[in-house]
Amino acid sequence: MSKKIGKHIAIYGKGGIGKSTTTSNISAALAEAGYKVIQIGCDPKSDSTNTLRGNNYLPTVLDSLREGKKIHLEDVSAIGYKGVLCIESGGPVPGVGCAGRGINAAVTLLQELNLFEEFKPDYVLYDVLGDVVCGGFAVPIRDGITDRAYVVSSSDFMAIYAANNLFKAINKYAPSGGAKLGGIIGNGLSAGYSKAIIDDFAARTGTKAVGYVPRSLVVSQSELYGKTVIEAHPEDPHAQIYRNLAKYIAESDDLVIPNPIAVTELRDWAKEWGDKIYDLETGVLAGTAGI
Amino acid sequence: MQESIERSRYGCNLQGALQTLTEIKGVVPILHTTPGCGIQNYLAGKAGGGNSGYLKGYSVPDSNVYEKQVIFGGTSRLREQIKNTVKVMEGDLYVTISGCEAEMVGDDIIAMTQEIIDQGENAIYYKAAGFKGNQFNGYVGVIDAILTQLSKTDAARGIEKGLVNIFGILPKQDIYWQGNLKEIKRILENIGVKANTLFGFGQEIGQWKEIPKAELNVAVSKWGLDAVKKAEEKFGTPYLYFPGLGLGEDAIGHFLLEIGDKLGIDSGKTKVYLEKEKEYFTHALEQITEYYYDYDFQKTAAVVGDESTLIRYGTFLTKYLGMEVEIAIITDPWDEEGTQEASSLVGKFANRVYFCKDSSEIDEIIENGNVELIFGSGLENRIAKKLDIPNYIVSYPAYGKVILDRCDMGYTGAVSLLEELSSLLINQ
Numbered sequence: 084m085s086k087k088i089g090k091h092i093a094i095y096g097k098g099g100i101g102k103s104t105t106t107s108n109i110s111a112a113l114a115e116a117g118y119k120v121i122q123i124g125c126d127p128k129s130d131s132t133n134t135l136r137g138n139n140y141l142p143t144v145l146d147s148l149r150e151g152k153k154i155h156l157e158d159v160s161a162i163g164y165k166g167v168l169c170i171e172s173g174g175p176v177p178g179v180g181c182a183g184r185g186i187n188a189a190v191t192l193l194q195e196l197n198l199f200e201e202f203k204p205d206y207v208l209y210d211v212l213g214d215v216v217c218g219g220f221a222v223p224i225r226d227g228i229t230d231r232a233y234v235v236s237s238s239d240f241m242a243i244y245a246a247n248n249l250f251k252a253i254n255k256y257a258p259s260g261g262a263k264l265g266g267i268i269g270n271g272l273s274a275g276y277s278k279a280i281i282d283d284f285a286a287r288t289g290t291k292a293v294g295y296v297p298r299s300l301v302v303s304q305s306e307l308y309g310k311t312v313i314e315a316h317p318e319d320p321h322a323q324i325y326r327n328l329a330k331y332i333a334e335s336d337d338l339v340i341p342n343p344i345a346v347t348e349l350r351d352w353a354k355e356w357g358d359k360i361y362d363l364e365t366g367v368l369a370g371t372a373g374i
Numbered sequence: 375m376q377e378s379i380e381r382s383r384y385g386c387n388l389q390g391a392l393q394t395l396t397e398i399k400g401v402v403p404i405l406h407t408t409p410g411c412g413i414q415n416y417l418a419g420k421a422g423g424g425n426s427g428y429l430k431g432y433s434v435p436d437s438n439v440y441e442k443q444v445i446f447g448g449t450s451r452l453r454e455q456i457k458n459t460v461k462v463m464e465g466d467l468y469v470t471i472s473g474c475e476a477e478m479v480g481d482d483i484i485a486m487t488q489e490i491i492d493q494g495e496n497a498i499y500y501k502a503a504g505f506k507g508n509q510f511n512g513y514v515g516v517i518d519a520i521l522t523q524l525s526k527t528d529a530a531r532g533i534e535k536g537l538v539n540i541f542g543i544l545p546k547q548d549i550y551w552q553g554n555l556k557e558i559k560r561i562l563e564n565i566g567v568k569a570n571t572l573f574g575f576g577q578e579i580g581q582w583k584e585i586p587k588a589e590l591n592v593a594v595s596k597w598g599l600d601a602v603k604k605a606e607e608k609f610g611t612p613y614l615y616f617p618g619l620g621l622g623e624d625a626i627g628h629f630l631l632e633i634g635d636k637l638g639i640d641s642g643k644t645k646v647y648l649e650k651e652k653e654y655f656t657h658a659l660e661q662i663t664e665y666y667y668d669y670d671f672q673k674t675a676a677v678v679g680d681e682s683t684l685i686r687y688g689t690f691l692t693k694y695l696g697m698e699v700e701i702a703i704i705t706d707p708w709d710e711e712g713t714q715e716a717s718s719l720v721g722k723f724a725n726r727v728y729f730c731k732d733s734s735e736i737d738e739i740i741e742n743g744n745v746e747l748i749f750g751s752g753l754e755n756r757i758a759k760k761l762d763i764p765n766y767i768v769s770y771p772a773y774g775k776v777i778l779d780r781c782d783m784g785y786t787g788a789v790s791l792l793e794e795l796s797s798l799l800i801n802q
């Protein structure tokens with residue numbers, strides 16, 4: 084690959100955890116601050132950039148590839164909020180074909196189209212679907228496409244489990260030039276102990292939480308308007324949370340290779356937390372665990 | 375542990391299926407694979423043994439999928455291929471075969487095959503991902519597919535007295551397969567048994583539909599075992615298993631008597647026939663005695679090949695020609711259980727038994743083995759040349775040999791082995 088233009092950042096996390104919402108708000112905040120941003124949805128659902136472009140129809144890269152015609156950047160991209168260039172990789176219809184290979188092909192194609200040379204972005208954000216289930220989904224953090232990844236996680240065990248899987252992939256590929264980890268973005272945190280769980284997981288894996296986004300009604304409402312929080316509720320304190328997060332991601336170069344926890348250990352760790360939470364709720368140990 | 379195999383002796387599951395199916399007249403395989411899968415088999419076959427089947431390499435239909443089908447799924451490409459194939463190639467049975475790519479992506483070839491059936495054609499499918507095994511598994515797997523799917527609709531009723539199906543001789547993989555099937559048919563005919571050989575000349579889907587009618591099934595190598603077991607389970611047909619059907623009177627006598635016994639054939643009659651064959655063989659043996667002593671046929675030999683070939687040759691060479699089999703190298707795939715069994719079967723005549731697929735390692739074993747003669751595949755030509763000893767080709771691949779009718783089984787095989795081997799040794 085040629086010299087990288089802009090910072091390339093991959094956002095991972097369990098399905099439905101808030102990757103697209105978070106990524107879009109970060110993109111919006113960066114654009115608002117005057118940067119040139121590209122957001123690439125690496126997900127067959129192709130809904131990553133919806134709130135950046137008012138839910139308008141955007142043909143995906145793979146839709147064009149399927150038709151077999153010559154592909155032009157203009158056909159597969161749309162200018163969204165404050166100039167964010169929105170692209171959706173797309174994929175096969177559910178239950179058919181290989182989405183992993185599709186993402187791989189879409190990203191390669193964008194490179195071949197000289198996307199980065201033409202657009203000269205400051206930041207490129209890749210919103211990658213779900214868990215790292217196979218090699219295809221690890222493409223954005225392999226092969227030097229991105230140099231950093233963040234993982235969105237709530238304090239639910241399954242979300243942390245998925246984050247841990249991502250750590251395994253990073254751990255595997257980073258030594259040979261793959262992306263490193265920027266940190267964990269806590270999202271949808273509502274319970275009092277959520278932050279403590281994420282912090283503890285971060286500490287055990289040699290990483291850190293770079294932001295905590297609470298659960299909020301403005302997110303849902305903005306989404307219904309087809310907008311990011313930055314656009315729909317710029318004055319809301321929630322918008323400020325995203326701005327801070329964007330600022331951190333833009334400026335920080337603090338990257339690590341995480342140490343994933345072995346599956347059995349992870350289960351034991353979760354169980355410990357299960358006990359603690361129960362004790363907290365029943366009042367036995369209130370005030371411990373840093374809450 | 376990871377290991378690399380140098381100069382491998384066989385192709386993948388798909389290739390095994392393909393080389394099996396193309397020896398049944400009227401069968402049209404429709405490959406659903408990336409380009410090259412079908413041709414590989416054709417080219418390998420051409421280099422290593424001679425014949426090509428009813429349908430030759432370049433004319434085997436293939437969906438030739440590429441990245442687009444990997445991403446979006448390849449069923450519509452396959453559907454198109456099927457539609458066109460059925461239009462231009464008349465077949466009694468179409469077999470859709472999926473290779474690695476289609477299996478990884480999960481293309482639904484079962485539904486596609488059903489579409490051919492709905493059009494009123496005879497069709498079955500076989501999932502032949504190359505990573506699911508090698509050529510041997512391909513033979514086993516595709517026969518299983520035929521037995522499972524074909525008989526669903528076409529099971530013939532009633533038993534035909536004296537009809538016996540033969541399994542375990544792999545078309546092309548057994549370099550003498552055509553002659554061997556013919557020889558089995560011939561000797562069985564002499565005791566009033568009709569062999570259904572299923573592959574090669576004159577063998578069509580009609581013969582396959584007769585399978586349920588057989589009185590008995592016979593597996594003549596371990597690769598026929600699954601088929602006979604399947605047929606027993608499905609049609610209730612009993613079976614007999616001969617791990618390495620032999621050469622010469624001893625092995626064949628045992629073979630015929632056991633089959634006769636199972637089918638209620640008068641053993642007196644069988645023995646009369648055996649006696650006749652034995653006389654002929656002994657006569658042949660006597661004719662080479664002069665050479666035998668003059669040229670010292672009592673060599674120390676290495677045998678290299680699949681288990682059943684090794685058993686066949688090893689037993690004959692030690693028993694009738696007084697050779698010493700110093701080294702036996704079993705090259706067909708083995709599992710732990712099979713290894714033990716093979717070791718004890720082959721150990722009966724060989725001093726040292728090895729399991730090895732790597733040609734360089736095989737060369738090394740032979741080089742350090744102090745042998746005067748090799749019975750191997752074309753891949754052993756190199757080491758034979760280096761050691762300046764003859765290599766008598768008995769196993770796949772048989773470079774530079776065209777074998778159409780010769781056999782290396784039964785009485786005919788024994789006599790032609792005497793012929794060929796004598797010629798080789800006196801020309802040394």
Ligand SMILES: Nc1ncnc2c1ncn2[C@@H]1O[C@H](COP(=O)(O)OP(=O)(O)OP(=O)(O)O)[C@@H](O)[C@H]1O
Pocket residue numbers: 096097098099100101102103104105126128212213270271272296297298299300302303306
């Ligand atoms: N902090 C939050 N507060 C309230 N709702 C949220 C928050 N974050 C995300 N959501 C909501 O959760 C839902 C899922 O979010 P989103 O689509 O961003 O997740 P995702 O991780 O991209 O999912 P997928 O894996 O399906 O792509 C959306 O309806 C979104 O509005």
Ligand code: SF4
Pocket residue numbers: 386387388389407408410411412414473474475502503504505
């Ligand atoms: S191993 Fe797979 S890809 Fe290779 S020839 Fe066989 S089916 Fe085709």
Ligand SMILES: [Mg+2]
Pocket residue numbers: 102103104126130131210
């Ligand atoms: Mg999403």
